[in-house]
Amino acid sequence: MILPFFVYGTLRPGERNHDLFLRGRTLGEEPGRLRGVTLYEGPGYPYAVEEPDGAVSGELVTALPEAYPGLLTALDRLEEYVPGDPRNLYERVVKEVVRDADRAVVRAWVYVAAPAVAARLRARGTPVGGGEWRERR
Template identity: 50%
Template sequence: MSAPEEASPVEEALPFFVYGTLRSGGRNHAVHLAGRCAEIRPAVLEGAALHAGPGFPYAVPDPTPGRRIVGELITVRPGAYAGALATLDELEECRADGTGLYVRRRLAVWTAAGEQREAWVYLAGPAAEARLRARPALIASGDWADR
């Protein structure tokens, strides 16, 4: 996993790496992303562990060899990008000061075709990460579908 980069005030239109309810077929995908997607590709986030939260997943950085999260790389249509970004930040309770339920970071992910791409990834926020490190709820496969 590459070093996290804070989201800047002027947001770059990167694809989103989604790994839980925002994946195609998930309840939040249907509500927040359906009709906005230009492309959906299988992808993985290396160097992170997937944990089950109450009703939804959390990604937590984890240097354990082989640790990865299975998900999708979603490219949003340009005209829908600003609205999708705002909607997803609100859904994930992502706050500009980094204290939200999730934090959005620019990270490298790998597509199923072996291509490395930069994407926005929602990681567990500070309080959720601390809770999960103290009492892990690891999904060993890294795939939310296996919970």
């Protein structure tokens, strides 16, 4: 399934992984908002944890068609995501994201905290106020 990606942490423009993974591989990057998740501090990167009252800011990234397969593989590797692996830190799931420019709802891949990580963060993690990773400092 070819979908855009919703990025909310180190893959956003200006963050450390943006240029390493996305530069030259995208058709566009547009601000958006994902509802139903809360952002939590991680060890140098955030986790989006599924929670009904939360919302997270980020970008919808549309990959160049020819770059899509390689980008999907690279992002899965970055997020240490292997389908079905119980050791995953993240799960790649399809979510509906609201594009800021026109309020259109777009289905996108999002890396959310895997169940064990999410449970740990809900119990004793530190939420990122306002769901905006850039404002955590």
